[in-house]
Each structure stands twice: as structure tokens, then as C-alpha cells.
Amino acid sequence: MSSSAVVSLEQTAAHLASIVGEEHTHLSGQTISAYPANASEIAEVLRFADSAGLAVTPTGGGTKLGWGNSVAAPILLGLGRMAALREHSWHDMTCTVEAGCAWNVMQAQLALHGQMVAVDPLWPDRATAGGIVSTNDGGALRLRYGSLRDLILGMTVVLAEGSITKSGGKVVKNCAGYDLPKLMTGGFGTLAVIASVNFRLHPLEKHARAWTATAPDPAELRAPLHALLDSQMIPCSAQLRMGPQECALDVRVAAVPECLREHEVRLQQIFAPVALAEPDPSVWRARESLFAQPGALVLKVTLLPADLCSIAAELRQQAAKDQIELAIVAQAFGLMTVALTAPPDAAFLFVERLRARLRPSGGSVVALQVPDSLRGRLEVWDCQSNALPLMREIKRRFDPNRILNPGRFVGGI
Amino acid sequence: MLTPSQIDEFRAAVDPDGIITLKSQLQTYECDGLTNLRALPGIVVLPRSAREVQAVVRICARHKIPFVSRGSGTGLSGGALPAEGGVLIALTRMNRILQVDIPNRFAVVEPGVFNSQVSQRVASSGYFYAPDPSSQPVCTIGGNVAENAGGAHCLKYGFTATHTLGLEVVLPNGELVSFGSPAPDASGYDLTGVFIGSEGTLGVVTKITLRIVKRPEAVQTLLAAFDSPQAAGQTVSEIIAAGMLPSALEIMDTLAIEAAEAAVHAHYPRCGGLLLVELDGPASEVAALMPEVRAICLANGAGEIRLAQSDEERALVWKGRKAAFAAVGRISPSYIVQDGVIPRTALHEVLAEIGRMAAEAGLRVANVFHAGDGNLHPLVLYDRAIAGQEETALDLSYRILRLCVDRGGSITGEHGVGKEKQEALGYMFAEPDLDAMQRVRCAFDPEKIANPGKIFPRLHLCAEQAGPPTAHPLETPISAEAPS
Structure with a gap:
């Protein structure tokens, strides 16, 4: 089939059904969902789409399909049938998981041997390994265990023209060849379709405790947070939550039991005179609540870690002035999720101002969830990089016919 | 071969004292730490700034002249081996620490800064730079970036990639990004x-933003003597299975201990496997x-167990370990350092197999390894003066790498592929x-002028259109990737 051939929706559906099976192909409106069973079937689907010039959006649990620029792809490549934890080498503390495996399903199996992938993503019941990796999502645990990219050992991916390739490996240390998984992590499915991922594992935290300090103003938490991060304590997570009234700093520490009491004493000293309370475990899923606010614009804000509390305080003042409803959940390593509910003009201005404010120090503001009133008006991405032409060239080398999530990523990639 | 007018162009691109063309001086740069591979560059340039690097690379791009960049040349895989007659960009003069930001825990450095200098610079604030290759007093951050250098402490702290937040790079077309x-x-x-x-x-890295880490409050180093490296390896597995993440887990076998003792008198216990x-x-x-660590050692038959009692004692323990490669020179006229990685659980079997292969080849192999992450450094000992022995040693070292791949591992954990392991990369990847x-x-270098002829086993042209897809071994049959 040549790229100039016009293929009807029905013909496409029939062809996809011949690859993945009738029962795994669904036509709904202008979109065909196809659910391959393995990497070879992904390859077959992509070969067809590439030659027919049909755009493909890979998806797992579909929790973050709205992130990035909108893409109207005729083929939705669902990875839900590729949902197995294929290998768990618990003695080596590594695993290989298929892209469509829901995060919590994987974690539950790893937990049978007291292990985990040390990442706490959004909606772990539904979000899948492939989707989490593609969007580079992760929560508060990153403070201790590093970012998602640092826990990925290798990957098997399928390229646009249907080549199945692997890179990296299954061992925790490996520098043979280019580190392609780094490109795929956070690449929003624009370079290849992830078939499986090899992770490095950590032991489950057997003994952990959490504390929360509250203050009327986030600026008051700046000094204690700095002292905490500069201390000898190594918290798993440190998170700032800010609503219109409350402002709280949650700290979680895992250690041998005999040390936890000592850590508590240290924390009390750091936070004095603010008293510490034990938080509800749900605070570690506070990020999710921001996306649940109807009509909210949700932003991923990256900034220098030391600016966290002062920027939060500034934003709160600004929001009060502009009558914007604002909620923030921020991680101590310099990442904020911000939800705002406001008239479109006010929200637009808020984002533009914040971008200008953070740009000089290398920060950025990416709009993750954009209400309809701002779709098309607000630039989703915030990429000032002079390497954008190089990124486009990488895209061209991997996907010359632009079939993988075309336009979804930065700079129209 | 460079033409006189090209050499003039390079002269105009950098300081007058930043150019080397005399053969006797060029020879200083003819190899890196892998000294059996040598090539004479046509010119060496020593830029002082990103702008000068850009000017040099632009000339290379215009004339399609191959260039190789390097720091101190401590690499062990021939990665900094010059392109014969081409340009060698030595970054050793770009050696400033440009910024230190303690509240945000990062430092910005030029590529010629030595690894240890970063830690020294931030020590007074209680911080350090974690990756610690054995050559850290002299190896450069630029070289560390090129090789994704690790070291003994990367089990807990990670590699250069874990600790690098940003880069400034001159692309092979001369653009600065x-x-x-x-x-x-x-x-x-x-x-x-x-x-x-x-x-x-x-491309050529001209600036690096590094993450710095709080120096731990306490450090304790324990030495445990076992009858064999296998017993030491089993101990490592059990320490990790107990949920601990030590900052380092190193093993040396008898030969390696003997060599380290001869070189630096680290007072190691004499044994079959030192942990x-x-x-x-x-x-x-x-x-x-x-x-808990001590108890696991005892349960696995450790004889002598010794806890370093002072910073000096600890430093001596590490001095012996970090000198191990060079120290092997004390017990063998020539040696090859290899860098395979295996899943930790394959240690027992792989060590036995290496022993068998060495005996068969009639050579000795000393083993030093980062046991926590399965990174082996087998040192194949031989005598270059004996006809044919170098070939036998090389062959053995490559067979060891293939053994690592066969057991689910990698051909390199931290030394890189370079010129040395290109064929092995073709064995590891389809x-x-x-x-x-x-x-x-x-995408980065369509003309292939940046360090050409390295890493990849075969010549590859950057055709505009990809050819028809070739089947991956994973594709046929699918069931070959069955879960274990």
C-alpha cells in the first residue's frame, strides 16, 4: 500500500482486524481502536499505518490522553492486552513489564517479594507502565529514589516503520551503546511505541513515618524545608500542599525502627515552633485531587527547588488579587502541580506571567489539563530550548512520515 | 591529512599557544588509557572557551575533517583514540568551576575540571559530587559525561547520568546548544x-550542570575475608536481600589482593575473596x-572481619581498591582490563566459567569487581614479549564479555565501548x-565527523530514507521471550 493510497475507515478497520483479531478491533466514530497482543502485532499495525500515512496514538489506561497538544489520530493503539509482568528477577532486583500493565497490578506482584519500582504516579490503578514512562509522570518519592529515567534499565520499542528494537539491558549498570530509553521517557509516544520496560527495583519500605507541619503562609515553611533538605535526614518525600486557607508541608521518612524516633526529634527541632501532626496517608495522592476539580487548568511547573515556597507564596498573592482559585501540590525537588479555576483571560495571563517569571532560572510551565475555553489559545508546552531543531531532526529520523502522535509534543513534534 | 591552509584556519580559531603540530608533541595524545591502540592526530587544539570549540568544530564541519575530543585521556576503551591525521580537541584548559549553588544543590563546571575538584569545592558546605571513578583525581568531568562514568559508589548514588542536570554542547555542525x-x-x-x-x-560538551549531594553524616567501611570470591558474592546477595543499600560492595580475589598489597600496602587480609x-x-x-552486615558475613563463613577504625584506615582500604588496575602491573608485565556486567545472581557461575576459560587459555585472570551492581573487572594477565600471548589474552577478554552477554548482562558497565569493544556491541545488540x-x-552528526569509527561495529551511512524493516530476533519466534 503506498502512502498516497486513500484508505477508507472500514478498510483500515478490516486490515487492523486481520492483524490483531476482529474481537480486538473497535470502530467508534472516526477512530479505530486496535489492541495488539504482542510486539510483533504492534509492528504489523505500525507497518500498515506508516505505509498508509495514518496517524497512531498509543494508549494504555487512557488517563493522560488529554496531555500535550490534541491529536486526532484515526488509530488508537491500545496496549491493554500487553499487561503482564513478564519477568521479576527478585534476587537481582530487576523486572520486565509489558507496557499495558497497570501500575498497581505490577506493584502488587513485585510486593510479593518485598520489592517495588520506586515511583508514585498519578492514578496508579489505571495508569500503565508505558503511559507513565511516556509522560514521565512521578510523584513525591523522587526525592529519595531519583526520577523515573534513573530507574529504567532498558526497553523494547517498536519504531514507526515496524522495527522491533531493544536498548539498554536488564542489569543495573550498563553503558553499551546510546541510552535510547532516555529519549523515550517523556517523549509522549512520538518516537516509538513502548512494548516493554525493564526497571530497577528497590525494597519496599518496611518502616516509615510521616509528619505534617501547617502554617498560614508558605513563606513560613521555606526555612524549615531548606533545613530539612540540608540535614542528614534523607526523606522519601517532602511535599508542600497549598489551598486558599491551608498550607501544609508533609514529610515522609523510611528508616530502621530505632532511627525513626530520632528522625522525629530532629524534625521537631527543624520545624519548631510549628507542631507536627500525623497526616492521613491520602495526602500522598493529593496531586490527583487537583485534576478532579471541574474546569480547572492544571499546570506542571518546574523551578529551582529553593524557590518553591517563595514562588508558592507569590502565586497565592497573585491569585487572591486576580480572584483566581488556586491549589498547589509541590514536590521539594522543584516540581509543582498547580490547579487554577478562573475566567479564561485571567488564567491565560497567570500562565504567561509565571512563564516569564521562571524562564530566567530554567523553570517552565506546561499545561497538562486545559479547559475547553483555553484550548487552542494557551500554548500547552513551554520549551525555550535552542535544541528544538535537533529534537525535530530526531523525530524525523525515527518517524519520517509523522504517524506517531503527530503534533502532540513540543514545537509541533 | 590536513592541508597547510586548514592548519592556518585552526591557528586563527584558538590562542597561539593552543595549537600543537610538532610530531614529538602530538605523540602525547596518540592514545588514552588503552595504550595498545595508538594513532597520531594531524593537529591538537586546546581551546579555552565554548566559542573557540565552536570555531574549531566549524572548520572541521566545513572541510569534513574528523575530530575527537578528550580530557585527561584516562579512558580504558580507546574512546579518545585520535582519528589518524584528524583533529584532537583537548579540553583540559577549560577547567573552571563556574557556579556553585548550595541551596539548589548544583554546580556548573567546564569539561576540563577534574572529578575530585567538584567535591573539594563544595566540601566546606557539607556536599560532594557522587560519581567516583578510580581515576577521579585526574579524570575530567567532560570525559565522565562522554563515558557515563560510574565508580565504586554508584550502587547507591547512581552514575554520571543520574547526577547531570544539564549540558552545553557544540554540535558537530558547530552550533552551540x-x-x-x-x-x-x-x-x-x-x-x-x-x-x-x-x-x-x-558533539563536544563545553559546560555541565552537576547535581551535588549532602555528605553523609557517618561512613563505615568493613573488610571481610572469605575463602573464595563466590562466598563473598553470596554474602553480597544476602546483604541486598536483607533490604540494605550499601554505598559500596566491592570484591577482590587473591591475585588482585596480592597486586594491591604489592602496590600500596593496604594491609588487606590474605584470602580467596575479600569483600x-x-x-x-x-x-x-x-x-x-x-x-547486621557483620552477621551475614559470619553466616557465610567470613574468617577475618575488620572495621576501619579511622578516616585514615578507610582511605587506605580505598587506596588499595582504587589502585588495583595499575597495581596488577606489579605481578604481570602486561594486562587487559575488562568491564563486563552480569546479573548479580550469575556471579558464582560466571566466575567459575572465567576460571575455566583462563586455565584453558593458559593465562591468569585477576578479578576486581563492583559486586553490588554485578560490574566485573576481570584483569587478564599476560606477557607481551611472549609471541602470540597478547592475541590469546585479547581473545580471552572478548570471550569473557560474550559470556556476560550470554548470562543476560552487558559488555560494559562504565568504561564505554570505544574502539575496543565494537565487535562485542554487535554481539550484544541485533x-x-x-x-x-x-x-x-x-540526527546529531549526519557527516559522522565526531569521533568516527567508535562504538558501532559496522560502517553506517545516514541515508535519508530508512530501508525496509528487518526482522528482530525478538520477532521470531515470539514465545522465545517467555517469562521466567
Whole structure:
């Protein structure tokens, strides 16, 4: 089939059904969902789409399909049938998981041997390994265990023209060849379709405790947070939550039991005179609540870690002035999720101002969830990089016919 | 061969004292730490700034002259081996620490800064730079970036890639670009991540933003003597199975101990397998965990167990370990250092197999390894003066690498592929895998002038259109990838 051939929706559906099976192909409106069973079937689907010039959006649990620029792809490549934890080498503390495996399903199996992938993503019941990796999502645990990219050992991916390739490996240390998984992590499915991922594992935290300090103003938490991060304590997570009234700093520490009491004493000293309370475990899923606010614009804000509390305080003042409803959940390593509910003009201005404010120090503001009133008006991405032409060239080398999530990523990639 | 007018162009691009063309001086740069491979560059340039690097690379791009960049040349895989008659860009004069930001825990450095200098610079604030290759007093951060250098402490702390937040790079067409940022998750592809470990084939790094880490409150180092490296290896597995993450877990076998003793008198116990365990962190935590480590050692038959009693003692323990490669020169006229990685659980079997292969080849192999992450450094001992022995030794070292791949591991953990292990890379990866990597290369360097002839086993041209897809061994049959 040549790229100039016009293929009807029905013909496409029939062809996809011949690859993945009738029962795994669904036509709904202008979109065909196809659910391959393995990497070879992904390859077959992509070969067809590439030659027919049909755009493909890979998806797992579909929790973050709205992130990035909108893409109207005729083929939705669902990875839900590729949902197995294929290998768990618990003695080596590594695993290989298929892209469509829901995060919590994987974690539950790893937990049978007291292990985990040390990442706490959004909606772990539904979000899948492939989707989490593609969007580079992760929560508060990153403070201790590093970012998602640092826990990925290798990957098997399928390229646009249907080549199945692997890179990296299954061992925790490996520098043979280019580190392609780094490109795929956070690449929003624009370079290849992830078939499986090899992770490095950590032991489950057997003994952990959490504390929360509250203050009327986030600026008051700046000094204690700095002292905490500069201390000898190594918290798993440190998170700032800010609503219109409350402002709280949650700290979680895992250690041998005999040390936890000592850590508590240290924390009390750091936070004095603010008293510490034990938080509800749900605070570690506070990020999710921001996306649940109807009509909210949700932003991923990256900034220098030391600016966290002062920027939060500034934003709160600004929001009060502009009558914007604002909620923030921020991680101590310099990442904020911000939800705002406001008239479109006010929200637009808020984002533009914040971008200008953070740009000089290398920060950025990416709009993750954009209400309809701002779709098309607000630039989703915030990429000032002079390497954008190089990124486009990488895209061209991997996907010359632009079939993988075309336009979804930065700079129209 | 460079023409006189090209040499004039390079002269105009850098300081007058930043050019070397005399053959006797060029010879200083003819190899890196892999000294059996040598090539004479046509010119060496020593830029002082990114602008000068840009000017040099632009000339190379205009005339399609191959260039190789290097730091101190401590690499062990021939990654900094010059292109014969081409340009060698030595970055040793770009050696300033440009910025230190303690509240945000990062430092910005030029590529010629020595690894140890970063830690020294931030020590007074209680911080350090974690990756610690054995050559850290002299190896440069630029070289560390090229090779994704690790070291003894990367089990806990990670590699150069873990600790690099951003890069400034001169691309092979002479453009200056920036990747990453001190703030996390810059928008776009993670070009910092893919550049690290690309061994100088994607451009020349001119500035690096490094993450610095709080120095731990307490550090304890324990030596345990076992009858065999296998018993020491079993101990390592059990320490990790107990949920501990020591900052270092190192093993040396009898030959390696003998060599280290001869070189630096580290006062190691003489035994079949010496295990070094280092715990760091809050003092109470280290104090609580070290008895557990000791108990696991005893349960696995450790004879002598010794805890370093002072910083001096600890430094001596490490001096012996870090000198181990060079020390082997005391017990053998020539040696080859290899860098395979295996899953930790394959240690017992692989060591036995290496022993068998060495005996069969009639050579001795000393073993020093980062046991926690399965990174073996087999040292194949031989005598270059004996006809044919170098070939036998090389063959043995490559067969050891293939053994690592066969057991689910890798041909290199931290030394890079370079010129040395190109064929082995072809053993580890299938053609479609290498082709995917080449796409990155072609995006960065379509003319293939940056460190050409390295990493990849075969010549590859950056054709505009990809050919028809080739089947990956994974594709046929699918069931070959069955879960274990």
C-alpha cells in the first residue's frame, strides 16, 4: 500500500482486524481502536499505518490522553492486552513489564517479594507502565529514589516503520551503546511505541513515618524545608500542599525502627515552633485531587527547588488579587502541580506571567489539563530550548512520515 | 591529512599557544588509557572557551575533517583514540568551576575540571559530587559525561547520568546548544540523557550542570575475608536481600589482593575473596545496620572481619581498591582490563566459567569487581614479549564479555565501548537495535565527523530514507521471550 493510497475507515478497520483479531478491533466514530497482543502485532499495525500515512496514538489506561497538544489520530493503539509482568528477577532486583500493565497490578506482584519500582504516579490503578514512562509522570518519592529515567534499565520499542528494537539491558549498570530509553521517557509516544520496560527495583519500605507541619503562609515553611533538605535526614518525600486557607508541608521518612524516633526529634527541632501532626496517608495522592476539580487548568511547573515556597507564596498573592482559585501540590525537588479555576483571560495571563517569571532560572510551565475555553489559545508546552531543531531532526529520523502522535509534543513534534 | 591552509584556519580559531603540530608533541595524545591502540592526530587544539570549540568544530564541519575530543585521556576503551591525521580537541584548559549553588544543590563546571575538584569545592558546605571513578583525581568531568562514568559508589548514588542536570554542547555542525536545566524535567526530549555515554560521537560538551549531594553524616567501611570470591558474592546477595543499600560492595580475589598489597600496602587480609562493604547515612542508621552486615558475613563463613577504625584506615582500604588496575602491573608485565556486567545472581557461575576459560587459555585472570551492581573487572594477565600471548589474552577478554552477554548482562558497565569493544556491541545488540541508535547519531552528526569509527561495529551511512524493516530476533519466534 503506498502512502498516497486513500484508505477508507472500514478498510483500515478490516486490515487492523486481520492483524490483531476482529474481537480486538473497535470502530467508534472516526477512530479505530486496535489492541495488539504482542510486539510483533504492534509492528504489523505500525507497518500498515506508516505505509498508509495514518496517524497512531498509543494508549494504555487512557488517563493522560488529554496531555500535550490534541491529536486526532484515526488509530488508537491500545496496549491493554500487553499487561503482564513478564519477568521479576527478585534476587537481582530487576523486572520486565509489558507496557499495558497497570501500575498497581505490577506493584502488587513485585510486593510479593518485598520489592517495588520506586515511583508514585498519578492514578496508579489505571495508569500503565508505558503511559507513565511516556509522560514521565512521578510523584513525591523522587526525592529519595531519583526520577523515573534513573530507574529504567532498558526497553523494547517498536519504531514507526515496524522495527522491533531493544536498548539498554536488564542489569543495573550498563553503558553499551546510546541510552535510547532516555529519549523515550517523556517523549509522549512520538518516537516509538513502548512494548516493554525493564526497571530497577528497590525494597519496599518496611518502616516509615510521616509528619505534617501547617502554617498560614508558605513563606513560613521555606526555612524549615531548606533545613530539612540540608540535614542528614534523607526523606522519601517532602511535599508542600497549598489551598486558599491551608498550607501544609508533609514529610515522609523510611528508616530502621530505632532511627525513626530520632528522625522525629530532629524534625521537631527543624520545624519548631510549628507542631507536627500525623497526616492521613491520602495526602500522598493529593496531586490527583487537583485534576478532579471541574474546569480547572492544571499546570506542571518546574523551578529551582529553593524557590518553591517563595514562588508558592507569590502565586497565592497573585491569585487572591486576580480572584483566581488556586491549589498547589509541590514536590521539594522543584516540581509543582498547580490547579487554577478562573475566567479564561485571567488564567491565560497567570500562565504567561509565571512563564516569564521562571524562564530566567530554567523553570517552565506546561499545561497538562486545559479547559475547553483555553484550548487552542494557551500554548500547552513551554520549551525555550535552542535544541528544538535537533529534537525535530530526531523525530524525523525515527518517524519520517509523522504517524506517531503527530503534533502532540513540543514545537509541533 | 590536513592541508597547510586548514592548519592556518585552526591557528586563527584558538590562542597561539593552543595549537600543537610538532610530531614529538602530538605523540602525547596518540592514545588514552588503552595504550595498545595508538594513532597520531594531524593537529591538537586546546581551546579555552565554548566559542573557540565552536570555531574549531566549524572548520572541521566545513572541510569534513574528523575530530575527537578528550580530557585527561584516562579512558580504558580507546574512546579518545585520535582519528589518524584528524583533529584532537583537548579540553583540559577549560577547567573552571563556574557556579556553585548550595541551596539548589548544583554546580556548573567546564569539561576540563577534574572529578575530585567538584567535591573539594563544595566540601566546606557539607556536599560532594557522587560519581567516583578510580581515576577521579585526574579524570575530567567532560570525559565522565562522554563515558557515563560510574565508580565504586554508584550502587547507591547512581552514575554520571543520574547526577547531570544539564549540558552545553557544540554540535558537530558547530552550533552551540543547551540541554536540560537545573530545574527538573525541561520540556522536550531528554537530550542530556542521550548525550551522556555517547562517547564523544554526538558533539563536544563545553559546560555541565552537576547535581551535588549532602555528605553523609557517618561512613563505615568493613573488610571481610572469605575463602573464595563466590562466598563473598553470596554474602553480597544476602546483604541486598536483607533490604540494605550499601554505598559500596566491592570484591577482590587473591591475585588482585596480592597486586594491591604489592602496590600500596593496604594491609588487606590474605584470602580467596575479600569483600569491602561501605555503609553511609545518618549515624544511628549506619550503627544499626553494620552489625547486621557483620552477621551475614559470619553466616557465610567470613574468617577475618575488620572495621576501619579511622578516616585514615578507610582511605587506605580505598587506596588499595582504587589502585588495583595499575597495581596488577606489579605481578604481570602486561594486562587487559575488562568491564563486563552480569546479573548479580550469575556471579558464582560466571566466575567459575572465567576460571575455566583462563586455565584453558593458559593465562591468569585477576578479578576486581563492583559486586553490588554485578560490574566485573576481570584483569587478564599476560606477557607481551611472549609471541602470540597478547592475541590469546585479547581473545580471552572478548570471550569473557560474550559470556556476560550470554548470562543476560552487558559488555560494559562504565568504561564505554570505544574502539575496543565494537565487535562485542554487535554481539550484544541485533542490527535493528544498532540501527535505532544510528538514527540518533545521524540526527546529531549526519557527516559522522565526531569521533568516527567508535562504538558501532559496522560502517553506517545516514541515508535519508530508512530501508525496509528487518526482522528482530525478538520477532521470531515470539514465545522465545517467555517469562521466567
